[in-house]
Amino acid sequence: MTAISLEKVEQAAPALVSLYKSAGASVRRHGLDGRRAAVYLVVDYSGSMRPYYADGTVQALADRVLGLSAHLDDDGRVPVVFFSTDVDAVTEIALDDHHGAIERIVAGLGHMGRTSYHLAMDAVIDHYLDSGSAQPALVVFQTDGGPINKAAAERYLCKAAKLPMFWQFIGFGDRSSTQFDFLRKLDELPVPAKRVVDNAGFFHAGSDPSTMSDAELYDRLLGEFPDWLAAAGELGILAAD
Template sequence: MSAISLSKVRETAPALVDLYKAAGVSLDKHGLRGQRAAVYLVVDHSGSMRPYYRDGSVQALADRVLGLSAQLDDDGSVPVVFFSTGVDAVTEIALTGHHGRIERIVAGLGHMGKTNYHVAMDAVIDHHLDRGGADPAFVVFQTDGGPTSRLAAEKYVCKAARLPLFWQFIGFGDPGSKQFDFLRRLDELAVPGKRVVDNAGFFHAGSDPGAVSDAELYDRLLGEFPSWLAAARAGGIVP
């Protein structure tokens, strides 16, 4: 059973109905129907991201994450962390008023800096623990390049492996760019040598993320989540 009903989505966010349905199909495919999870969105606000804000790619991703969240979480909103050199904002997007929400947030953020993954990860960890962390967290972490500090990013992923959080990284940009080599390596970090469970996944959405179909996007986002849930339960990380 979905966390939020179809009728409620139709009432509060009719433009997201198709996304909600597509997310449900993917959850069924991955054996996740009825699973509950707190859904987070982390968005790269570094200088190179300007084109993706301008062409609506970030807003489109936010809408898709909202559609997924309505299947997994019953509060109708998604905490969002915007990061660059530091944390630029911790806010939320909601079913009500989602249209143009990213543009409105970004208008007040100011300078677009570098790309420090670890500051955003720290903000998500704090937020989830402050909420009590009863449900596992599914974190969609968007970026268009590698982190300024690779050591800090890897350290945070490894430390966070003991917490009920799964990090699903999604890359925007040239699939052939070496900027994403770090994320590919991060996805393969040794278990248990480096971390107690495999708590991160990565896929590349290309230079035109909006061209990725809803069905493919959800399937790629959710691809590694079931195996993490099983390992986290077996390790006592998730009830």
Template structure:
């Protein structure tokens, strides 16, 4: 594969997932602007299933985010597959999305998991780490971690993120809901946990997608996702975390 090229070609996306072509192109533009063309990473998607998320599943917002994740993964991951972790009080379920099987998939999975509980980040963080380690991946991981509020157990979430800082995994938190919601104060603080006192490198970012995330242009979402990832890659390589 030529250096700087996407993992999955535009031709393959056009053939297998024509509905994702626009997202694929938008993701490519953002990656090039950040100097990340040709970068490889396993893309994970973590989805909040707490009760307050109900409307975002019902109106297709979460499905759209999953499609945006696939558009990004087609550039970063050689097989274009996105492992998905659904969480609430615990891990509600895990699955995979790929270019040939994504339409309506999020709602289908969501419906199969039943009760929507509270919000506990740490179980989802641990599930991603376990999957990544078991996969035998040599490329780093980029995790899109979507939530609409603070975790029920803040100390557990903070501890899990700090302990994960020595792994080649970057956590990009994406907030859904009221930008003024107090729950997001925790995520902003999480984003600023001190280095090296609490963690060896800054392994997380956060941005708020708004009360109606589907109104955010794809280009804007991808730009926001990529703000801190390049900095983390540089720091993680310097620290010997990423090869």
């Protein structure tokens, strides 16, 4: 059974019904029907991201993540962390108030800085631990480049491997850019030499992420999540059902 019914989505966010249906098809394809998880969204607020905010690409990602979250979590809300050099905001988006939410949030933020992953990761970890959730977390982490402190980002990911959190990184931008070499490295960090379980995935959405179909995006978001659930369960990282 889905966390939030189609009828409730039709009432709260009719513009997201198509996304909800597409997400549901992917959830079922990956054997996650009835699975519960907290869904987080982390978005890059560095200066190079300005065009993606201006053309609505970040809002589109937020809407897509809301559509997925409605199948995994029952509160109709997704915690969102905006980051650049520091953490710019820790807030949330909701099904019943999603339209224009990113624009409203960004209007209250300051200067768009550089790119620092680890502080955003720390903010997500703190939020999750403070929530007291017994469910695993799926963290959708979007960025358009590598971090200014690679060592810190790798250290946080490895430490977070002991927590019931899976990090799905998404790259926006030129597929051939070396900016994403670090994310590919994070995706392939050895187990157990560096981390107790493979707790991260990475895929590239291209320079125009809006051209990626909803079905493909959801399949990429969920592609490695079931394997992590199984491995983390075997290691006792997840609470027993």
